[in-house]
Amino acid sequence: MSIQEKVCIRVLGSMIGYAAAEITKFDEDFKNKLEGYEEVIQWKIGDDIAYYTTIKDKTITSGDGIAANPTITLEIDDVSEALNVLIGKSDMSALIGKINIIGGDPQKLLTFSLIMQTVREYLEDLMNQEV
Numbered sequence: 001m002s003i004q005e006k007v008c009i010r011v012l013g014s015m016i017g018y019a020a021a022e023i024t025k026f027d028e029d030f031k032n033k034l035e036g037y038e039e040v041i042q043w044k045i046g047d048d049i050a051y052y053t054t055i056k057d058k059t060i061t062s063g064d065g066i067a068a069n070p071t072i073t074l075e076i077d078d079v080s081e082a083l084n085v086l087i088g089k090s091d092m093s094a095l096i097g098k099i100n101i102i103g104g105d106p107q108k109l110l111t112f113s114l115i116m117q118t119v120r121e122y123l124e125d126l127m128n129q130e131v
Helices: 003-026 028-033 079-087 106-127
Strands: 039-045 049-056 059-064 072-076 099-102
Touching (some): 003 028, 003 039, 003 049, 003 079, 003 106, 039 106
Antiparallel strands (some): 049 059, 072 099
16 A cells, blocks of 8 residues: 555545534434434554544544444455545445455445445535635
């Protein structure tokens, strides 16, 4: 993994987590889609990148490092493929077969797909606005 890929993944992972947390503060429709989810999704990408996303009480928080009690852990060795998902070139289905899922229900990945899609929509809307 190149230093550039490592930095990009760390920045994008943090940005997506932060953006999702902010969206839950203002977007009631998005917040309602999180109803009933109580998840801690641990991400391990490559050899040394780890961050997590917590969904609880219709809110999202995230952090860098290892979560205390993840409900599902996603290990992705293919750094390039993970980067493609984070930048929107691929969706989560591109990781099927390339991801090691530890614990939890793999269907919970759909939750993260919802988060990624919502963040992507907000960013596209922002990028398409005239200044």
